[in-house]
Amino acid sequence: MFSAIFGSVEQGFIYALMALGVYLTFRVLDFPDLTVDGSFVTGAGTAAAMIVLGYHPAIATVVAILAGFLAGCMTGLLHTKGKINPLLSGILMMIALYSINLRIMGFTVENSVGRPNIPLMNSETLFSQFYSWWGSLGIDESINGFLTSLGIQYVPKTWGTVLIVAILIIIIKLVFDWFLKTEVGLAIRATGDNKKMIRSFSANTDILVILGLGLSNALVAFSGALIAQYTKAADIGLGIGMIVIGLASVIIGEAIFGTKTIVRTTLAVIAGAIIYRIVLALALRVEIMDPGDMKLITAVIVIIALILPQYFEKRREKSRKVKRHALRESKRLIKSKESENLA
Amino acid sequence: MLKINNINKIFNEGTADEKIALDQINLHLNIGDFVTVIGSNGAGKSTMLNMVSGALSPDFGQIMIDGNDVTKLPEFKRSRFIGRVFQDPMSGTAPTMTIEENLAIAYSRNKKRSLKVGVDKQRKEFFLHSLESLHLNLENRLNAKVGLLSGGERQALSLLMATFTKPSILLLDEHTAALDPSRAELITNLTEKLVKKDNLTTLMVTHNMQQALDLGNRLIMMDKGQIILEVEEKEKKNLTIEKLMEEFQRIRGEKFTSDRALLTS
Numbered sequence: 001m002f003s004a005i006f007g008s009v010e011q012g013f014i015y016a017l018m019a020l021g022v023y024l025t026f027r028v029l030d031f032p033d034l035t036v037d038g039s040f041v042t043g044a045g046t047a048a049a050m051i052v053l054g055y056h057p058a059i060a061t062v063v064a065i066l067a068g069f070l071a072g073c074m075t076g077l078l079h080t081k082g083k084i085n086p087l088l089s090g091i092l093m094m095i096a097l098y099s100i101n102l103r104i105m106g107f108t109v110e111n112s113v114g115r116p117n118i119p120l121m122n123s124e125t126l127f128s129q130f131y132s133w134w135g136s137l138g139i140d141e142s143i144n145g146f147l148t149s150l151g152i153q154y155v156p157k158t159w160g161t162v163l164i165v166a167i168l169i170i171i172i173k174l175v176f177d178w179f180l181k182t183e184v185g186l187a188i189r190a191t192g193d194n195k196k197m198i199r200s201f202s203a204n205t206d207i208l209v210i211l212g213l214g215l216s217n218a219l220v221a222f223s224g225a226l227i228a229q230y231t232k233a234a235d236i237g238l239g240i241g242m243i244v245i246g247l248a249s250v251i252i253g254e255a256i257f258g259t260k261t262i263v264r265t266t267l268a269v270i271a272g273a274i275i276y277r278i279v280l281a282l283a284l285r286v287e288i289m290d291p292g293d294m295k296l297i298t299a300v301i302v303i304i305a306l307i308l309p310q311y312f313e314k315r316r317e318k319s320r321k322v323k324r325h326a327l328r329e330s331k332r333l334i335k336s337k338e339s340e341n342l343a
Numbered sequence: 344m345l346k347i348n349n350i351n352k353i354f355n356e357g358t359a360d361e362k363i364a365l366d367q368i369n370l371h372l373n374i375g376d377f378v379t380v381i382g383s384n385g386a387g388k389s390t391m392l393n394m395v396s397g398a399l400s401p402d403f404g405q406i407m408i409d410g411n412d413v414t415k416l417p418e419f420k421r422s423r424f425i426g427r428v429f430q431d432p433m434s435g436t437a438p439t440m441t442i443e444e445n446l447a448i449a450y451s452r453n454k455k456r457s458l459k460v461g462v463d464k465q466r467k468e469f470f471l472h473s474l475e476s477l478h479l480n481l482e483n484r485l486n487a488k489v490g491l492l493s494g495g496e497r498q499a500l501s502l503l504m505a506t507f508t509k510p511s512i513l514l515l516d517e518h519t520a521a522l523d524p525s526r527a528e529l530i531t532n533l534t535e536k537l538v539k540k541d542n543l544t545t546l547m548v549t550h551n552m553q554q555a556l557d558l559g560n561r562l563i564m565m566d567k568g569q570i571i572l573e574v575e576e577k578e579k580k581n582l583t584i585e586k587l588m589e590e591f592q593r594i595r596g597e598k599f600t601s602d603r604a605l606l607t608s
């Protein structure tokens with residue numbers, strides 16, 4: 001139980017990168033981009049293929065991010081230059097990426113052009129390299145020794161993963177927040193808000209949409225590259241329903257933590273990604289659930305996350321009304337008392 | 344400054360809906376000219392402004408700004424030196440962004456947008472000062488989302504955003520039409536003040552005859568895609584609504600009709 005939740009938090013931080021990407025398109029740019037299902041695997045496949053081919057995992061990850069960026073730009077080009085509707089542009093790119101991803105992973109084999117999965121069991125990854133350094137510090141032993149001395153039975157194998165992914169996502173979040181406040185960032189936000197307005201202030205909305213989609217899918221591919229290294233495998237089916245998971249994270253986060261400012265919303269999205277993973281892990285522990293039910297559970301979580309806030313909002317509105325009513329009543333009471341006293 | 348040469352525009356050419364929106368339009372504005380544009384509904388006033396801004400391109404003809412032919416320049420490039428305020432208060436601002444962020448977007452219209460933070464200390468000072476000149480107390484709400492402002496406040500903000508980079512041309516398309524009379528008057532006064540301050544070359548469409556007479560140094564009247572009357576600086580000073588009406592009747596042989604024309608102020 002504990003280890004399942006701990007693992008969800010680790011993964012949640014990594015998937016949060018993808019969720020930030022989805023937030024950038026769906027919310028900031030107001031562009032429902034479905035490229036994500038494909039570009040996530042592009043990230044995972046590119047990183048895995050390059051690692052297997054002997055490249056340093058850091059280089060493999062950087063190239064994976066660039067590949068995601070390109071994929072997003074292609075979707076942007078389809079929409080802005082090809083005048084194809086946003087949803088369709090994303091779907092077209094997603095389906096095209098399926099074949100492209102097979103070919104990318106196929107670079108690792110000689111006797112065929114495509115390959116549906118790459119195991120990384122015995123390969124160096126960013127995580128394995130990090131562990132060999134982290135393990136030498138002996139921090140896990142001291143923390144866990146301390147915890148067991150307190151009588152806590154379930155301790156994780158390592159604290160290193162959660163720490164490093166948390167640091168990574170915090171850095172990315174800070175850069176993300178900063179970017180959305182720069183002149184270019186402001187223009188991207190305005191593009192999602194009011195295209196007519198931003199065009200009248202000399203911004204090329206086509207370029208901004210392409211750039212936004214590129215950056216979003218770069219984040220998604222980054223997330224995919226890390227997941228492949230974390231789970232030690234890349235698979236062509238990894239991306240199925242990824243967009244829904246991203247949306248789930250955004251919606252859950254926004255519903256719980258609000259959207260008052262950008263800084264707060266990006267934090268909410270990251271928290272949403274982690275909460276989603278935990279809920280999913282808990283749901284899968286129910287006896288009758290099978291790992292194959294994961295997508296169904298995802299859909300149910302998103303549906304709940306969409307409906308529940310409406311319900312809460314209604315209740316909040318009602319309690320506000322009751323409060324205001326009570327306030328008015330008490331004021332009236334005080335007034336009538338005062339006039340009685342005067343009389 | 345601005346030269347509109349022989350502009351033609353036909354919508355839906357060759358179909359049953361064919362509409363000649365602009366028919367051989369010629370108009371020259373000198374630096375500092377403030378031309379008010381009146382005319383019945385569908386006369387082609389908005390279309391003419393859209394030709395200048397680049398939102399639409401003419402079938403034939405040429406647009407020159409500052410001596411450069413801009414006919415083929417896309418809208419977003421032209422808007423470096425063209426300020427615009429639209430009729431709909433929603434159109435000119437980004438509602439989910441704050442007042443200062445909106446101002447920052449307007450501020451970088453004539454510069455290359457970079458990875459510099461949009462609202463830094465120095466700019467904030469400048470935004471504060473500019474907002475103070477509106478006397479709407481917006482300077483105390485720099486971090487309020489623009490979506491929360493009233494229509495009049497938004498239009499005032501749009502006007503400021505359109506003008507504070509001193510554009511070569513300012514285009515106003517019925518920018519007070521969606522406001523109640525007192526707000527409209529506020530924006531009208533503000534327009535006069537801001538245009539005068541930087542001596543901006545301005546083209547303003549209005550359905551309010553009095554406004555058209557009060558503001559600007561020249562006036563044109565459009566009908567059915569043509570400029571049917573041009574009033575120059577000297578004559579405009581003694582012009583009245585009655586005279587304008589008579590003039591229209593004389594030229595067109597029919598009564599001036601416009602369901603939105605405000606004959607009184």
Ligand SMILES: Nc1ncnc2c1ncn2[C@@H]1O[C@H](COP(=O)(O)OP(=O)(O)OP(=O)(O)O)[C@@H](O)[C@H]1O
Nearest residue numbers: 354355362364382383384385386387388389390391
């Ligand atoms: N995009 C378009 N497609 C087809 N017809 C158009 C288009 N834009 C304008 N028109 C037509 O061109 C003519 C001129 O329109 P325009 O908007 O310039 O008039 P206007 O003088 O601004 O009128 P109003 O006072 O009502 O705003 C109208 O008959 C209009 O129906």
Ligand SMILES: [Mg+2]
Nearest residue numbers: 388389390516
């Ligand atoms: Mg019009």
